[in-house]
Amino acid sequence: MIKSPLQIARESYVPKMPSSLKGGIKIVEGKATESVADQADIEKMFPNTYGMPVLTFEPGDAKEYAAQNVGVILSGGQAPGGHNVISGLYDGLKKLNPENKLYGFLGGPGGLVDNQYIELTEDIVNHYRNTGGFDIIGSGRTKLEETEQYEKALVNCKELGITALVIIGGDDSNTNACVLAEYYKEKQAGVQVIGVPKTIDGDLKNEMIETSFGFDTACKVYSELIGNIQRDANSAKKYWHFIKLMGRSASHIALECALQTQPNITIISEEVEAKQQTLDDVVSYIANIVAKRAENGDNFGTVLIPEGLVEFIPAMKKLIAELNDFLAHNEEAVNALEGNKEKREFVAERISDESREVFVSLPNSIANQLMLDRDPHGNVQVSLIETEKMLIDMVKAKLKSMKKAGEFKGKFKGQPHFFGYEGRCAAPSNFDADYCYSLGNTASMLIGEGKTGYMASVRNLTAPSSEWMAGGVPVTMMMNMEKRHGEMKPVIQKALVQLNGAPFKKLVENREEWALNTNYMYPGPIQYFGPSEVCDLTTNTLKYEQQ
Structure with a gap:
């Protein structure tokens, strides 16, 4: 494998971990849980995995664990840090019992059904530590929702002697993990299923999952690009840049990037919905700010738009x-x-x-x-x-009518951008490298302790990593019923931007000043080496939420 100088240097990086994961553990059980909504329906559908307690790991005595074969799957779109989840899982399993084996199913959940796999050895895993991407085993978007798939997967697991599966994915992938865990537990099939929270969109989170992995790195990559564009805008002083940012449902990325770069306009989808705004309302809001900046001679600016x-x-x-x-x-x-x-x-x-x-x-x-x-x-x-292009055209038309009415006397030239793939496979930030490695280790402990239907959880993330709290949260705790393909189905509830939350309030507090003035911030590239206050920063979202 050809490696860049940075990749070679990053191989020597040793991820930081919570103290509770560095030796033996004891598990502290919380109270019985219930789903976030539709409790009766969810309990009826998941009788064997509903109501389980939240688990917290604390330092404990070392003990012996029986050898196990474990399978791991990368599901859905890529997110920085996936390789470190697998590295942490591998190291954690070997710490529990050197005879443990880890198999990676190729190309996502489809690899589990089609029995496409490789054994992940130390030589393979070492090549991918602290690197971006999912190329160690590949990913895919096959949904596990048919009994025939569950049975094929079970046959394949039995052939390999696999007694536990780890599914690394977003809300839909972890919903699949929960369904699979329930099915195998009901059948007493002898296969545990553990989920790991992944999505750069940031919409898989709750009080127990403070952030999904990859969000930190992706936002830092996008913010560097936005900062570069803003530097150009402030230099050329003749373009309005409309930047659409990844985030299928929630606006967490747009909000976080706004807090990092201080653009002139940030549209938050959840606010648009709450205020019952029309498309024309959004266009008029942007056009009015363009006109006000033009009055000051500033015929340039940046607009962040959630996907x-x-x-x-x-x-x-x-x-x-x-x-x-x-x-x-x-x-x-x-x-x-x-x-x-x-x-x-x-x-x-x-x-x-x-x-x-x-x-x-x-x-x-x-x-x-x-x-x-x-x-x-x-x-x-x-x-x-192409929302960004649509808004440019509509704002241009609005400003044309405003100019006829004498309400706009400036110039307007729009430049569209869409940042998505640019952030999905970046080399993980120190935060994501540490967080993902801890999540992998946590998953290995949940397996060793015989748990199923849980998602690995690492909390208290704004504290020093030694004080992070590892454990597990029942996936059923996060679920509700939603319409999919025309039918009501159990799914993990998406976490949207909270309009009464501290991160959004910080945006509102500064919105007018950022709109009319040019207070751009230029974050620059991710820093991997240097002082902790530069290299180990968490997102503004986490900082404000945990204050």
Whole structure:
């Protein structure tokens, strides 16, 4: 394997860990738990894994653990730190019993079903420590939701002698892990299932999961890019940069990047929905700030836009929900039509009057994008909707009418950007390297202690790493019922930006000053070497939430 000088240097980095994971442990059980909503429905569907207590590890006496074979799966989109989860899992298993073996299923959950795997040895794992990406075993988006899949996976596990599976993924992937844990426990199949919280979107979190891994690194990468663009904007002084940021449902990335870079405008989807704003409201808000800055001679600026914005505009949200439901049952009929015009007309005739009005008012390009194939979970692929370009065009049109009315006397040139893949496979920050390694070790302890249906949890993350608190949280505790593919299904509830939360309040507190003035911050690249106050920073989101 060819390695860069940075990668070679990073191989020698030893991740920091909580004190409770450095020796023997004892488990402290909390009270019985219940799901965040739909308690009766969730309990009925998960009778064997519902109501389990939260677990906290404390230093304890060393003990012997029986040897186990363990399988690990990377599921869903990449996030910085996945390799360190596997490194921590591998090291933790070997610490429990040197005879333990770790098998990596290739290409995501599909590898488990199709029995595609490799044994992860020390030589392999060592090549990937502290590196970005998921290329050690690859990832995939196959959903585990059919009995036939569970049975095939079980046969494959039995052939390899695997008694535990670790599924590293986001909310949907960990929902799959929970379903699998319930199925195997009900059958007394002898296979434990443990989840690990991964998603750069930041929407898999609660009081026990303070942040999902990869969020820290991705936001630092995006913030460096935004800072670079702002430096250019402030130098050229002639462009408005509209920057769409990854985050399918929640606006955590946009909010965190705003706190790191202080742009002129930050749209928060959850606020748009709470205020029942229309698309025109959002456009008018941006246009008015453009006009006010022009009065000061500043015909430039930056706008941060969350990827999922269109789904939070109430009328658009209703339209998309109808389209998701309609296409779930009529996708073949729509795809059989030749042209986009025919497809738009076919769909428009079969949705409600209110949604039809919104649908036909959209630019054809956006309407076409709303009809694209859904993701494996039945959701519109919002990353393919060019919201940033749509807003530039609409703001331009709004400013044109304002100029005619004498309300705008400046110039406007928009530049679109979309930052997504740029942050997903970056070399993990020191925080993510440490956090992920701790999560892997935590998963190994949960396996050694015979637990199933739990997600690895490491908390108290703004304290020194030695004071982090490791343990496990029942996945059923996070679940509710939601409509997917036209049917109600149990899923982990997404954590959206809280408008009464400290991070959003910090944005609101500074919003007007950042809008009218040029108070840009330029974070620069991630720092891996140097003083702790530079290299081990947590996100502003964590800092403000934990104050």
